[in-house]
Amino acid sequence: MCISFIRINSKITIRVLAFSFYILFATVFFIPPLMAQIDNASNMNKSPEEIVSQMRERLHLTEEQTTKIRPIIEESSTKRRDIFNSNADGKAMKSALQQVQWTTDIKLGQILTKEQMEKYHNLSEEQRDKTQSKDMNRWRGGGRGGGMRGF
Numbered sequence: 001m002c003i004s005f006i007r008i009n010s011k012i013t014i015r016v017l018a019f020s021f022y023i024l025f026a027t028v029f030f031i032p033p034l035m036a037q038i039d040n041a042s043n044m045n046k047s048p049e050e051i052v053s054q055m056r057e058r059l060h061l062t063e064e065q066t067t068k069i070r071p072i073i074e075e076s077s078t079k080r081r082d083i084f085n086s087n088a089d090g091k092a093m094k095s096a097l098q099q100v101q102w103t104t105d106i107k108l109g110q111i112l113t114k115e116q117m118e119k120y121h122n123l124s125e126e127q128r129d130k131t132q133s134k135d136m137n138r139w140r141g142g143g144r145g146g147g148m149r150g151f
Helices: 002-008 010-029 031-045 048-059 063-085 090-109 114-139
Strands: none
Touching: 048 063, 048 114, 063 090, 090 114
């Protein structure tokens, strides 16, 4: 009976399969990275002071470094908030967020030691991996979203 259905409606079956594959492909390859960027919005719920405090603790910043980093984090937070509040599409938003992150990293690299910068990148990468893992769980129906993203 199933075989006759496939023969009778082969064009419809191919369309349904193609559409199903498209949805699966989009879910696996496009949505999680986009959600990871969007989930970084949880940092918008943290004040720049909270982010600086976490960086100070995790990277063992000196007072001088903390003072120099604070305006960079404040500027980055403001720019991220503006991007999320804009009506940009997903690609434009992702590109803008990457630009802000790149600029922030360059500025931080002028202040942090090589070891601190490596640790900063490692912590950021770990958080990114956790975010993507949580996003995959969310799409599969498990786990809760939220939590700290990056610093």
